[in-house]
Amino acid sequence: MKYWLALCAVFTLVACTTTDPYSGEEKTSNTAKGAGIGAVAGAVIGAASASKSDRKKGAITGALAGGAIGGGVGAYMDRQEAKLRDELQGSGVQVRREGDRLYLIMPGNITFATGRYEIKSQFYNVLDSVSKVLKEFDQTAIKVSGHTDSTGSDQLNQTLSEQRAESVRQYLIRQDVASGRIQAIGYGPRYPVASNSTAEGREQNRRVELELLPME
Template identity: 40%
Template sequence: MRYFLMMMVMSALVLTGCKSLTGTQKGAAIGTAGGAAAGAIIGRTAGNTAVGAVVGATVGGVTGAIIGNKMDKQAEEMKAQLPDANVERVGEGIIVELSNNILFGFDSYELSSTARTNLNKMITVFDTYPDTDIEVQGHTDSSGSDTYNQDLSERRANAVTSYLVNRGVSSSRLTTVGYGETSPKYSNDTEEGRAQNRRVEFIITANEKMKREAEREASN
């Protein structure tokens, strides 16, 4: 029953976009559904690994609401810095999606000059909010073999992570994952959809220090 309720709550919140809730309220509501277990459920159900990663890091309750408020502010700064990126507040975290045409050339994992400019802007925000963890996810469309796409997604995600580290972002904050073609967010039946699936996503969540501080604030 708990599994069923958790799945229903999370599905309702994520798949409807929680349009009537603020980011802070989403953080509190999603957290009550079960943290990492809920993340695994939603990641599979919604076919969205980024959402699953955010939910998996959720604390919930009043502490989660405080974290959500902090993430609201960080998301607004990220939107201001990266007008071409898709910045979404989900639960207690932030998902930033950058298409590969912003980051890489065709069939390449070498960062473009535009990519470095955009990543430098992200680093400015990361430096302002140091108490967060960052997961970098690489994705491809369904063109080509599974093995090739998996390798390309990993190389692209690693290229981004290496650049962040070389520019001063602590490696302890970073996790890198390549998903190949396994987690499309858009239709692979059209060129536009395939282009959108060629993407790198940044999942920004509270680290242990932020969680402890939010917990202390919630208990006062």
């Protein structure tokens, strides 16, 4: 049984291994990782639900079904990531991928005026592009989080971060992204990504992030 589990996972991962055109290194796509995990899970369930004499067959059948499901989530997020990178190229918005989650990092200096929560009009086109992709890929939930640097009082920064996150949420809703998909949270200065002791670090900390995750 252990042999079949390992074999299912290895075959799935090897089949989806590609060569990075920039580094020349072989890498496994997120689709393959999801398929591998799904294959192992499916094999376990398939074997457990089959009779003793048919466990090998049940494991293989379950692995194929689980791999398809797991790979489907990864492939969906792969396509969404590619579309976002294409739409946001040169916009100043960073696209980051962690497993089956996507993060859009929007620097505060290009999104809002200092100390304000109204979105700059020149940033509308960027958010329009984001909205277009979010409407196309409507099986992802969206968490909008606001972050500030440590300058000023904690209460002021907390309120500002909440207002900025809500401003982005409301903009997306106005562009017909379903409101039930979007959550807005303000974190104030609690989660810096750089040192607040330098102007450059503080600028990085003033940001709004969109976290996109597959709906369960």
